[in-house]
Amino acid sequence: MKELVKVNNVKFNYPDGTSLFFDGQEFIVNKGERVVILGPNGSGKSTLLSLLLGLLTSSEGDIQVLGVDPSKEYEKVRERIGVLLQNVDLQIIAPRVWDDVAFSPRNYGYKKEEIDKLVDDVITKLEIEHLKDKVPHYMSGGEKAKVGIAGALVTNPELLILDEPFEHIDPTCRKELINLLNDVNKENNTAIILSTHNMNTVPLIADTVYLVAEGGRIVGKGTPKEIFSEIEKLSQCHVEPPILGSLFAELKKRGIDLDVSLTVDEAACAIADEIVSLKNNSGAA
Amino acid sequence: MKELVKVNNVKFNYPDGTSLFFDGQEFIVNKGERVVILGPNGSGKSTLLSLLLGLLTSSEGDIQVLGVDPSKEYEKVRERIGVLLQNVDLQIIAPRVWDDVAFSPRNYGYKKEEIDKLVDDVITKLEIEHLKDKVPHYMSGGEKAKVGIAGALVTNPELLILDEPFEHIDPTCRKELINLLNDVNKENNTAIILSTHNMNTVPLIADTVYLVAEGGRIVGKGTPKEIFSEIEKLSQCHVEPPILGSLFAELKKRGIDLDVSLTVDEAACAIADEIVSLKNNSGAA
Amino acid sequence: MSHLHIPDGVLPGWLVMAGWILTAVILAFSIYRTRKTELKRKIPLIGIISALMIVCMTIPIVPIAYHINLSVIAGIILGPAVAFISIFIVDLIIAMFGHGGITVIGLNTMVVGTEAFIGFYLFQIFMALIGRDSIMWSSGLAAVIALIISTSILVGIIYASQINPEIIIGIEESNPTEATHDAHVPNELIKGVNVKSFAKTLLILLGIGWLLEGIITAFVIKYVSRVRPDLILPQRV
Amino acid sequence: MDVAIIDYYANHGNSFLHKAKAFWKIVFVALLITSIILTNEFYLLLGIYFALVTIAVWTKLPVTKIVTIAAYPAIFALIFAFLVWNGSWIRAGVIIFKALSAALTMVLLIVTTSYPEVFNVIRPIMPRIIAEGLFVTYRSVFILLELTDQLIKGLKVRGGITRRKYIANIKNFSSGIGLLLVRGFDISEKFYGVMNIRGYGGRISYERTNSFITLNDGIALVLGILIFTVVIVTVIRKSLLEFSVYILALSIIALVISSIYKQFST
Numbered sequence A, B: 001m002k003e004l005v006k007v008n009n010v011k012f013n014y015p016d017g018t019s020l021f022f023d024g025q026e027f028i029v030n031k032g033e034r035v036v037i038l039g040p041n042g043s044g045k046s047t048l049l050s051l052l053l054g055l056l057t058s059s060e061g062d063i064q065v066l067g068v069d070p071s072k073e074y075e076k077v078r079e080r081i082g083v084l085l086q087n088v089d090l091q092i093i094a095p096r097v098w099d100d101v102a103f104s105p106r107n108y109g110y111k112k113e114e115i116d117k118l119v120d121d122v123i124t125k126l127e128i129e130h131l132k133d134k135v136p137h138y139m140s141g142g143e144k145a146k147v148g149i150a151g152a153l154v155t156n157p158e159l160l161i162l163d164e165p166f167e168h169i170d171p172t173c174r175k176e177l178i179n180l181l182n183d184v185n186k187e188n189n190t191a192i193i194l195s196t197h198n199m200n201t202v203p204l205i206a207d208t209v210y211l212v213a214e215g216g217r218i219v220g221k222g223t224p225k226e227i228f229s230e231i232e233k234l235s236q237c238h239v240e241p242p243i244l245g246s247l248f249a250e251l252k253k254r255g256i257d258l259d260v261s262l263t264v265d266e267a268a269c270a271i272a273d274e275i276v277s278l279k280n281n282s283g284a285a
Numbered sequence C: 001m002s003h004l005h006i007p008d009g010v011l012p013g014w015l016v017m018a019g020w021i022l023t024a025v026i027l028a029f030s031i032y033r034t035r036k037t038e039l040k041r042k043i044p045l046i047g048i049i050s051a052l053m054i055v056c057m058t059i060p061i062v063p064i065a066y067h068i069n070l071s072v073i074a075g076i077i078l079g080p081a082v083a084f085i086s087i088f089i090v091d092l093i094i095a096m097f098g099h100g101g102i103t104v105i106g107l108n109t110m111v112v113g114t115e116a117f118i119g120f121y122l123f124q125i126f127m128a129l130i131g132r133d134s135i136m137w138s139s140g141l142a143a144v145i146a147l148i149i150s151t152s153i154l155v156g157i158i159y160a161s162q163i164n165p166e167i168i169i170g171i172e173e174s175n176p177t178e179a180t181h182d183a184h185v186p187n188e189l190i191k192g193v194n195v196k197s198f199a200k201t202l203l204i205l206l207g208i209g210w211l212l213e214g215i216i217t218a219f220v221i222k223y224v225s226r227v228r229p230d231l232i233l234p235q236r237v
Numbered sequence D: 001m002d003v004a005i006i007d008y009y010a011n012h013g014n015s016f017l018h019k020a021k022a023f024w025k026i027v028f029v030a031l032l033i034t035s036i037i038l039t040n041e042f043y044l045l046l047g048i049y050f051a052l053v054t055i056a057v058w059t060k061l062p063v064t065k066i067v068t069i070a071a072y073p074a075i076f077a078l079i080f081a082f083l084v085w086n087g088s089w090i091r092a093g094v095i096i097f098k099a100l101s102a103a104l105t106m107v108l109l110i111v112t113t114s115y116p117e118v119f120n121v122i123r124p125i126m127p128r129i130i131a132e133g134l135f136v137t138y139r140s141v142f143i144l145l146e147l148t149d150q151l152i153k154g155l156k157v158r159g160g161i162t163r164r165k166y167i168a169n170i171k172n173f174s175s176g177i178g179l180l181l182v183r184g185f186d187i188s189e190k191f192y193g194v195m196n197i198r199g200y201g202g203r204i205s206y207e208r209t210n211s212f213i214t215l216n217d218g219i220a221l222v223l224g225i226l227i228f229t230v231v232i233v234t235v236i237r238k239s240l241l242e243f244s245v246y247i248l249a250l251s252i253i254a255l256v257i258s259s260i261y262k263q264f265s266t
């Protein structure tokens, strides 16, 4: 597997003295991997993503993104990275949706026909044709998020970096967004890094979860199931297991020990199986 | 029961032509009631709240807030209403946390000792003593939200209006906030109106849920359990039942018909009871 | 850079005073004009435009030591009277940061306020003459001309500072022997300024700046007109 | 002009200047600015400048940072000195050090005093629209700084800022300002609404109640009077100007001692 991103014991100090140290363990993202970062408010998730994008420069440690140090040579790799930062409003720059989606390829000097094709493709894929000529300023949160994602996806990047993409978005749009990201991940083998406070989306989108504690320390890494079973670490990071995780933990307390499942389907299956088998038992007996 | 808020067939047009019509049924909030508004992005939740606050003026229909028309006489009732808008940053006016919390009582001309007492009380209640002298713009999202809430609660209002208060806040803080709001509601019989996209918090905070569809139409009203069982209406409003609602629906499909419970405890209870009784049965047989 | 970045204590006192008095008069008039509209509504509007001007002054444009003022944009959007109040606030705050003399706030407000005033009226005239489709040309040209005029005023201030003989008083006593036969020489610090070469250097230095600010003004006004046309088209106080 | 840092210093210091009341610090500033305007003696100005740097050391804040912030006007003073160049280095030096000293005085005030306190002092002599405008402007600066930060990040990651592509950069940059402006208007409308909802009636910051002169106020005042007296004396009695070199030496010694003391005490 190819490592796209590698962060090793990186330290960053804000001018006001806030100091973040991403130690504990390496932060690694492989080709095609979907990584979710969880942690409390102010733990440094956004800071870490900014470091990856060369927006901030670390004072210590090692950062590699697509083989370069982003603080020095981000321009070399920026075409291969799609980005959606925490505040979408200020990332939608052009006064018309179509132009905004075309913003990056235009700046990268693509040819006109190529731009037209790329933009129309991504607009079709995201089903936002009806917004093409709209002024972004008046769109709803969900629409803006989609346009932002379109702008990030337009150059078919190898790596997508998204900071809290699900905030302010209604559940249906959120689901669509998750499906879309998973599709892109499958089709183009695009790696995805995202941060969120919405635990229930994590099992739907994450291959790997990183837990960041106050101050930046990376205290956990694993699949969603692994991570959500480490209760002390979670509470240290102000993270709660998704509702279903809590339910299974609660059931265990009451003496019912089932395999933890984090999606509704699996959970219903597990519970139904248990009950049905018990019923059969009692029927048989 | 005393009606604090009443909205009847109100229409509002944005200058760009977007038109919202809150028809379908009346929107009513009684004394001490906790009301949650759900609906898709762009359905007009924030617009409705702005109308209640007199920030916007309706072109048609009837709005009553604490007995007055807010677009004309909001000043008469503003002391009795606490507000947290979608963007907390804009809400924090004074340069220091203590001053900001003291902003409303000071401007309402309260006496100095009274202000000191009110502010210190609310600051203690929210456990933000350590932030008292901080400059708001160096705080994290969660901290800002708490300060915003403190400023809204300081005058012990009869009515709290909160637009997406849980966004950007980590799960632990979110839980604390919910407990706090419920406490305030119980102690002072404060009515609460809030909008959110976080379905899993709804059962924890709502007495009554209103469903708003695209364009503003109010299509549903009921307790969380009632609302979350009306599947077609929900999908029309881009609302999903909380995870546990889906789980019980899924179980029902598989022939296991339990009483729907929307909190983890209740759900675990219901499932455990079922399983235990079956076990006992099978044991007995 | 039509801003006067002239240090405190260099310009003669009468000129500094004249700047303050003129500013006070215009300010009084502007406040009187805006009094008809609700004060509470104006303050946040002034606040945000002033803040925008301050923030833009903190973004230096790299190759030339220039920062944009947005004064013409402020004029076009706020109207000359409110823009003048806004500019006074900007000058006051940046002086607090040592970003220009505290005593020259009066003169500064005059110079930058002129930009907003001229910018506003030129924009209105151009729009009427060339038509509504020419919003970029109208605003860009208005900005360039306004800047040229305000810079001329700046040169004029420098020129004026050396013609009045009264200002010597402080200096001539410092060098009693020289001062006796040098009584009509202006402020020692400014004496011998070659206004021509001063103006020439300024022109070359600022030419690029004007052009840049003109272009930026044009793009910004075009952007605003596409996204929030209501902010530009109505006549404002 | 590092507004955020300046504001941070103002709210996170505990030196005598931080503790002194805004009114007396403004008196101090007025005395110093008057002194700087009045004197045209190079060595004296240099002496005042070093005295101010010494006071900067006493604020216990990062001195180099403060001096750098206050050096901004020097660029323009340099241009100005160049424009009026007549071959006299001393005269150029006077212009530059007038600018540096005046700026450093203002910066000393603003890094040790939070802005509402400054505004509260000048408020009674300002029309209401300006007094309130000052508060709101200042608060809005921080909102806009954050927006600008986000905007620049957005531009960078989307290829909107590229080395050597000046035209494209200017165009993108202008769109960015337009975006800030439009967002700014939204903000101003909301801000206005929120202020009203929260009961805005003209009172934003807190009033300082005790009006006694404390020791800290006294120190600021004495320092101001001291420098002012020296300048006035030399203005009245020109012959005393030859002592200005000693004053310069004195302030340099004070600076060296203070710096060494600070080095050892931390």
Ligand SMILES: Nc1ncnc2c1ncn2[C@@H]1O[C@H](COP(=O)(O)OP(=O)(O)OP(=O)(O)O)[C@@H](O)[C@H]1O
Pocket (backbone or CB within 6 Å): A014, A015, A016, A018, A020, A039, A040, A041, A042, A043, A044, A045, A046, A047, A048, B138, B139, B140, B141, B142, B168
């Ligand atoms: N520009 C800044 N200047 C100073 N401190 C900052 C700045 N930006 C962030 N911080 C501080 O750095 C820490 C990490 O912030 P960051 O935004 O990376 O956290 P986060 O994990 O993304 O939090 P959230 O979940 O609230 O988005 C916080 O303590 C924050 O207050």
Ligand SMILES: Nc1ncnc2c1ncn2[C@@H]1O[C@H](COP(=O)(O)OP(=O)(O)OP(=O)(O)O)[C@@H](O)[C@H]1O
Pocket (backbone or CB within 6 Å): A138, A139, A140, A141, A142, A168, B014, B015, B016, B018, B020, B039, B040, B041, B042, B043, B044, B045, B046, B047, B048
């Ligand atoms: N200032 C405005 N000018 C023009 N249209 C607006 C404005 N504010 C909102 N709208 C439009 O009005 C509609 C309702 O917006 P509103 O913000 O009330 O929705 P919402 O239900 O709060 O959505 P969200 O869940 O995304 O917060 C949307 O279509 C939106 O685009």
Ligand SMILES: [Mg+2]
Pocket (backbone or CB within 6 Å): A045, A046, A047, A086, A163
């Ligand atoms: Mg973040």
Ligand SMILES: [Mg+2]
Pocket (backbone or CB within 6 Å): B045, B046, B047, B086, B163
């Ligand atoms: Mg909303």
